Amino acid sequence: xxxxxxxxxxxxxARHNAHAMELDYQAxxxxxxxxxxxxxxxxxxxxxxxxxxxxxxxxxxxGLLAFLKWAHDGVREVMRPQTVMSGDGMLFAExxxxxxxxKHRPDFPFGEMHPxxxxxxxxxxxxxxxxxxxxxxxxxxxWPPEYGVTKLPRLGAHPSQVAAFHAYSAAFSGAEFERFPGxxxxxxxxxxxxxxxxxxxxxxxxxxxxxxxxxVRETVIPEHLEVSDERIVYDAISRFTAVEDAPDFIVxxxxxxxxxxxxxxxxxxxxxxxxxxxxVSRRGERTVGRS
Numbered sequence: 001x002x003x004x005x006x007x008x009x010x011x012x013x014a015r016h017n018a019h020a021m022e023l024d025y026q027a028x029x030x031x032x033x034x035x036x037x038x039x040x041x042x043x044x045x046x047x048x049x050x051x052x053x054x055x056x057x058x059x060x061x062x063g064l065l066a067f068l069k070w071a072h073d074g075v076r077e078v079m080r081p082q083t084v085m086s087g088d089g090m091l092f093a094e095x096x097x098x099x100x101x102x103k104h105r106p107d108f109p110f111g112e113m114h115p116x117x118x119x120x121x122x123x124x125x126x127x128x129x130x131x132x133x134x135x136x137x138x139x140x141x142x143w144p145p146e147y148g149v150t151k152l153p154r155l156g157a158h159p160s161q162v163a164a165f166h167a168y169s170a171a172f173s174g175a176e177f178e179r180f181p182g183x184x185x186x187x188x189x190x191x192x193x194x195x196x197x198x199x200x201x202x203x204x205x206x207x208x209x210x211x212x213x214x215x216v217r218e219t220v221i222p223e224h225l226e227v228s229d230e231r232i233v234y235d236a237i238s239r240f241t242a243v244e245d246a247p248d249f250i251v252x253x254x255x256x257x258x259x260x261x262x263x264x265x266x267x268x269x270x271x272x273x274x275x276x277x278x279x280v281s282r283r284g285e286r287t288v289g290r291s
Contacts, residue, residue: 022129023086023091025081025084028044031043032079035072035077037072041068044134045135046132046135048136049061049135049136049137049138050136050137050138051137051139052137054142055067055109071109073105074101074103074105075101075103075108075113076100076102076163076166076167077097078160078163079095079096079098080095080096080097080098080160082094082095090127090128090129091126092126093123095123096149097121097122098164099113099119100117100166101114101115101118102115103115110142114171114174114176115171115174116171116174116176116180119145119146120145121145122142123141123142124140124141124142125139125140126139153274154182155168155183155232155273155275156273157228157229161227165232168180168183169222172218173218175209177206181202181203181205183275184274184275184276185202185272185274185276186201187200187201187202189201189278190204190208190278190280191277191278192280195250215243215249216242217241219238220236220237220238220239221239222234222235223235230269231268231269232270234265234266235264236266237263238261239259239260240260240262241258242255242259244256251286252288257291258288258289259288259290260286260288261287261288262282263282263283263284263285264282264283265282265283266279266280
Protein backbone atom coordinates (compact mmCIF):
# COMPACT_ATOMS: atom_id res chain seq x y z
CA UNK A 1 0.00 0.00 0.00
CA UNK A 2 1.32 3.39 -0.96
CA UNK A 3 2.54 5.39 2.01
CA UNK A 4 2.60 2.43 4.44
CA UNK A 5 5.89 2.17 6.36
CA UNK A 6 7.51 -1.17 7.18
CA UNK A 7 9.40 0.40 10.11
CA UNK A 8 8.49 -0.46 13.68
CA UNK A 9 6.19 2.03 15.45
CA UNK A 10 8.10 4.63 17.41
CA UNK A 11 7.54 3.05 20.86
CA UNK A 12 8.51 -0.40 19.63
CA UNK A 13 11.51 1.06 17.80
CA ALA A 14 12.71 2.69 21.02
CA ARG A 15 12.37 -0.61 22.86
CA HIS A 16 14.19 -2.39 20.05
CA ASN A 17 17.04 0.13 20.13
CA ALA A 18 17.31 -0.03 23.92
CA HIS A 19 17.50 -3.82 23.77
CA ALA A 20 20.18 -3.65 21.07
CA MET A 21 22.26 -1.33 23.25
CA GLU A 22 22.33 -3.56 26.32
CA LEU A 23 25.71 -4.75 27.59
CA ASP A 24 25.98 -8.22 29.12
CA TYR A 25 28.12 -7.03 32.00
CA GLN A 26 28.46 -10.46 33.59
CA ALA A 27 29.91 -11.78 30.33
CA UNK A 28 32.14 -8.69 30.13
CA UNK A 29 33.38 -9.30 33.69
CA UNK A 30 34.02 -13.00 33.05
CA UNK A 31 36.06 -12.32 29.90
CA UNK A 32 37.91 -9.38 31.49
CA UNK A 33 38.96 -11.63 34.37
CA UNK A 34 40.54 -14.21 32.07
CA UNK A 35 43.24 -11.67 31.24
CA UNK A 36 42.64 -12.08 27.48
CA UNK A 37 42.77 -8.42 26.44
CA UNK A 38 42.63 -9.22 22.71
CA UNK A 39 39.38 -11.16 23.08
CA UNK A 40 37.88 -8.52 25.38
CA UNK A 41 38.49 -5.64 23.00
CA UNK A 42 37.38 -7.62 19.94
CA UNK A 43 34.10 -8.72 21.54
CA UNK A 44 32.95 -5.70 23.53
CA UNK A 45 34.48 -2.53 22.09
CA UNK A 46 33.66 -0.59 18.95
CA UNK A 47 36.44 -0.10 16.42
CA UNK A 48 36.38 3.67 17.05
CA UNK A 49 35.99 3.35 20.83
CA UNK A 50 37.32 6.06 23.09
CA UNK A 51 38.71 5.62 26.63
CA UNK A 52 39.09 8.61 28.97
CA UNK A 53 40.88 8.31 32.31
CA UNK A 54 43.32 10.19 34.53
CA UNK A 55 46.11 8.58 32.48
CA UNK A 56 44.94 10.20 29.25
CA UNK A 57 42.72 9.50 26.26
CA UNK A 58 43.01 6.39 24.10
CA UNK A 59 41.30 6.46 20.72
CA UNK A 60 40.31 3.39 18.75
CA UNK A 61 40.36 -0.29 19.62
CA UNK A 62 44.07 -0.50 18.78
CA GLY A 63 44.89 2.37 21.12
CA LEU A 64 42.87 0.81 23.92
CA LEU A 65 44.49 -2.58 23.40
CA ALA A 66 48.00 -1.07 23.44
CA PHE A 67 47.22 0.62 26.75
CA LEU A 68 45.84 -2.59 28.30
CA LYS A 69 48.89 -4.60 27.25
CA TRP A 70 51.16 -1.99 28.83
CA ALA A 71 49.10 -1.83 32.03
CA HIS A 72 48.88 -5.61 32.31
CA ASP A 73 52.54 -6.35 31.61
CA GLY A 74 53.39 -8.40 34.69
CA VAL A 75 50.24 -7.25 36.50
CA ARG A 76 46.99 -9.22 36.47
CA GLU A 77 43.93 -6.99 36.84
CA VAL A 78 40.76 -8.59 38.18
CA MET A 79 37.46 -6.75 38.50
CA ARG A 80 34.90 -7.21 41.30
CA PRO A 81 31.81 -5.11 40.51
CA GLN A 82 30.02 -3.67 43.56
CA THR A 83 27.21 -1.69 41.86
CA VAL A 84 26.02 -1.81 38.25
CA MET A 85 23.23 0.32 36.75
CA SER A 86 22.20 0.64 33.11
CA GLY A 87 19.65 2.28 30.85
CA ASP A 88 19.26 4.22 27.61
CA GLY A 89 22.51 2.98 26.13
CA MET A 90 24.57 3.87 29.20
CA LEU A 91 26.00 1.73 31.98
CA PHE A 92 27.55 2.81 35.29
CA ALA A 93 29.70 0.52 37.45
CA GLU A 94 31.41 0.85 40.79
CA UNK A 95 34.21 -1.72 40.68
CA UNK A 96 36.85 -2.83 43.14
CA UNK A 97 39.87 -3.67 40.97
CA UNK A 98 42.55 -6.03 42.27
CA UNK A 99 46.03 -5.73 40.75
CA UNK A 100 48.38 -8.69 41.32
CA UNK A 101 52.03 -8.34 40.35
CA UNK A 102 54.11 -11.17 38.88
CA LYS A 103 57.06 -8.93 37.96
CA HIS A 104 58.64 -5.70 39.14
CA ARG A 105 56.68 -2.69 37.84
CA PRO A 106 58.33 0.52 39.11
CA ASP A 107 56.18 2.54 36.70
CA PHE A 108 52.78 1.12 37.65
CA PRO A 109 50.20 3.94 37.81
CA PHE A 110 48.97 3.14 41.33
CA GLY A 111 52.42 2.68 42.84
CA GLU A 112 55.54 0.56 42.43
CA MET A 113 54.81 -3.16 42.53
CA HIS A 114 56.95 -6.25 43.12
CA PRO A 115 56.07 -9.91 42.52
CA UNK A 116 53.52 -10.96 45.12
CA UNK A 117 52.13 -7.46 45.71
CA UNK A 118 48.40 -6.71 45.66
CA UNK A 119 46.84 -3.26 45.22
CA UNK A 120 43.06 -2.77 45.25
CA UNK A 121 41.58 0.41 43.74
CA UNK A 122 37.96 1.53 43.56
CA UNK A 123 36.92 2.54 40.04
CA UNK A 124 33.83 4.45 38.94
CA UNK A 125 33.20 3.79 35.25
CA UNK A 126 30.62 4.88 32.70
CA UNK A 127 30.16 3.02 29.42
CA UNK A 128 28.35 4.56 26.44
CA UNK A 129 27.16 1.99 23.94
CA UNK A 130 26.62 2.22 20.21
CA UNK A 131 23.59 0.84 18.37
CA UNK A 132 25.19 -2.62 18.25
CA UNK A 133 25.71 -2.76 22.01
CA UNK A 134 29.46 -2.28 21.78
CA UNK A 135 31.31 0.15 24.02
CA UNK A 136 31.77 3.40 22.13
CA UNK A 137 33.17 5.34 25.06
CA UNK A 138 34.53 4.41 28.47
CA UNK A 139 35.23 7.00 31.16
CA UNK A 140 36.80 6.08 34.48
CA UNK A 141 37.83 7.76 37.69
CA UNK A 142 39.37 6.28 40.84
CA TRP A 143 39.76 6.77 44.55
CA PRO A 144 43.24 6.47 46.11
CA PRO A 145 44.56 2.89 46.30
CA GLU A 146 43.09 0.82 49.16
CA TYR A 147 40.56 3.55 50.08
CA GLY A 148 36.96 2.37 50.57
CA VAL A 149 37.54 -1.03 48.92
CA THR A 150 36.39 -4.53 49.80
CA LYS A 151 38.89 -7.35 50.20
CA LEU A 152 38.81 -11.08 49.52
CA PRO A 153 40.75 -13.70 51.48
CA ARG A 154 44.14 -13.85 49.80
CA LEU A 155 43.79 -17.28 48.15
CA GLY A 156 40.80 -19.29 46.96
CA ALA A 157 38.66 -20.04 43.91
CA HIS A 158 37.73 -16.50 42.77
CA PRO A 159 39.67 -15.32 39.70
CA SER A 160 41.35 -12.66 41.84
CA GLN A 161 42.46 -15.29 44.35
CA VAL A 162 43.80 -17.50 41.56
CA ALA A 163 45.72 -14.47 40.25
CA ALA A 164 47.05 -13.99 43.79
CA PHE A 165 48.38 -17.56 43.75
CA HIS A 166 50.30 -16.90 40.53
CA ALA A 167 51.67 -13.74 42.15
CA TYR A 168 52.76 -15.85 45.13
CA SER A 169 54.47 -18.32 42.80
CA ALA A 170 56.30 -15.48 41.06
CA ALA A 171 57.35 -14.01 44.41
CA PHE A 172 58.68 -17.38 45.55
CA SER A 173 60.59 -17.91 42.31
CA GLY A 174 61.97 -14.38 42.60
CA ALA A 175 63.19 -14.94 46.16
CA GLU A 176 60.96 -12.11 47.38
CA PHE A 177 61.40 -12.93 51.07
CA GLU A 178 59.53 -9.79 52.09
CA ARG A 179 56.45 -10.96 50.17
CA PHE A 180 55.90 -14.68 49.58
CA PRO A 181 55.85 -15.61 53.32
CA GLY A 182 52.82 -13.33 53.66
CA UNK A 183 50.77 -16.02 51.91
CA UNK A 184 51.41 -18.45 54.81
CA UNK A 185 49.80 -18.84 58.20
CA UNK A 186 52.21 -18.45 61.13
CA UNK A 187 51.94 -22.18 61.86
CA UNK A 188 52.31 -23.41 58.28
CA UNK A 189 53.97 -26.81 57.81
CA UNK A 190 56.02 -27.68 54.71
CA UNK A 191 56.40 -31.42 54.03
CA UNK A 192 59.36 -32.14 51.75
CA UNK A 193 61.21 -35.37 50.99
CA UNK A 194 61.95 -37.83 53.77
CA UNK A 195 65.62 -36.76 53.76
CA UNK A 196 64.61 -33.17 54.59
CA UNK A 197 61.53 -33.79 56.73
CA UNK A 198 59.00 -31.22 57.86
CA UNK A 199 59.70 -27.51 58.11
CA UNK A 200 57.45 -25.76 60.59
CA UNK A 201 56.30 -22.18 60.72
CA UNK A 202 56.50 -19.18 58.43
CA UNK A 203 59.90 -18.21 59.77
CA UNK A 204 61.11 -21.80 59.48
CA UNK A 205 60.36 -21.76 55.74
CA UNK A 206 62.19 -18.46 55.33
CA UNK A 207 65.20 -19.81 57.28
CA UNK A 208 65.27 -22.92 55.06
CA UNK A 209 65.07 -21.17 51.70
CA UNK A 210 67.16 -18.06 52.31
CA UNK A 211 70.57 -19.83 52.46
CA UNK A 212 69.51 -22.26 49.72
CA UNK A 213 68.53 -19.44 47.34
CA UNK A 214 71.92 -17.79 47.94
CA UNK A 215 73.45 -20.69 45.97
CA VAL A 216 70.57 -22.38 44.12
CA ARG A 217 67.46 -20.59 42.89
CA GLU A 218 64.20 -22.46 42.45
CA THR A 219 61.91 -21.34 39.62
CA VAL A 220 58.41 -22.83 39.45
CA ILE A 221 57.20 -23.54 35.90
CA PRO A 222 53.42 -24.20 36.03
CA GLU A 223 51.73 -27.03 34.16
CA HIS A 224 48.32 -27.59 35.76
CA LEU A 225 46.34 -25.96 38.55
CA GLU A 226 43.20 -27.03 40.45
CA VAL A 227 41.77 -24.56 42.93
CA SER A 228 39.03 -24.46 45.56
CA ASP A 229 38.54 -22.32 48.64
CA GLU A 230 40.08 -25.08 50.75
CA ARG A 231 42.80 -26.58 48.58
CA ILE A 232 45.18 -25.91 45.69
CA VAL A 233 46.82 -28.71 43.70
CA TYR A 234 49.68 -27.56 41.51
CA ASP A 235 51.54 -29.69 38.97
CA ALA A 236 54.73 -27.93 37.97
CA ILE A 237 58.38 -28.22 37.10
CA SER A 238 60.75 -27.01 39.79
CA ARG A 239 63.92 -25.76 38.10
CA PHE A 240 66.89 -25.55 40.46
CA THR A 241 69.60 -23.34 38.95
CA ALA A 242 73.00 -22.90 40.59
CA VAL A 243 74.11 -19.28 40.93
CA GLU A 244 77.31 -20.62 42.50
CA ASP A 245 78.79 -24.09 42.88
CA ALA A 246 76.64 -26.31 45.11
CA PRO A 247 78.35 -29.71 45.33
CA ASP A 248 76.23 -30.75 48.32
CA PHE A 249 72.83 -29.65 46.98
CA ILE A 250 70.17 -32.11 48.10
CA VAL A 251 68.76 -32.80 44.61
CA UNK A 252 72.26 -33.45 43.28
CA UNK A 253 75.59 -31.62 42.85
CA UNK A 254 75.46 -28.51 40.68
CA UNK A 255 78.05 -26.22 39.18
CA UNK A 256 77.36 -22.57 38.47
CA UNK A 257 74.92 -22.26 35.57
CA UNK A 258 73.72 -25.87 35.74
CA UNK A 259 70.15 -26.73 36.57
CA UNK A 260 67.88 -29.64 37.43
CA UNK A 261 64.27 -29.86 36.29
CA UNK A 262 62.16 -31.87 38.75
CA UNK A 263 58.46 -32.61 38.03
CA UNK A 264 56.51 -32.05 41.24
CA UNK A 265 52.99 -32.01 42.60
CA UNK A 266 52.40 -29.48 45.34
CA UNK A 267 49.25 -29.73 47.46
CA UNK A 268 48.35 -26.67 49.49
CA UNK A 269 45.74 -26.63 52.25
CA UNK A 270 44.16 -23.24 52.89
CA UNK A 271 42.86 -21.69 56.09
CA UNK A 272 41.14 -18.31 55.91
CA UNK A 273 42.72 -17.72 52.51
CA UNK A 274 46.29 -18.47 53.60
CA UNK A 275 48.46 -21.56 53.12
CA UNK A 276 48.62 -23.65 56.30
CA UNK A 277 50.00 -26.93 54.94
CA UNK A 278 52.18 -27.83 51.93
CA UNK A 279 52.92 -31.33 50.64
CA VAL A 280 55.53 -31.66 47.89
CA SER A 281 56.00 -34.92 45.97
CA ARG A 282 57.91 -35.84 42.84
CA ARG A 283 56.04 -36.83 39.68
CA GLY A 284 59.05 -38.09 37.72
CA GLU A 285 62.78 -38.17 37.41
CA ARG A 286 65.00 -35.10 37.33
CA THR A 287 66.68 -33.88 34.16
CA VAL A 288 69.84 -31.83 34.02
CA GLY A 289 70.88 -28.96 31.79
CA ARG A 290 73.11 -25.94 31.58
CA SER A 291 72.33 -22.29 30.89
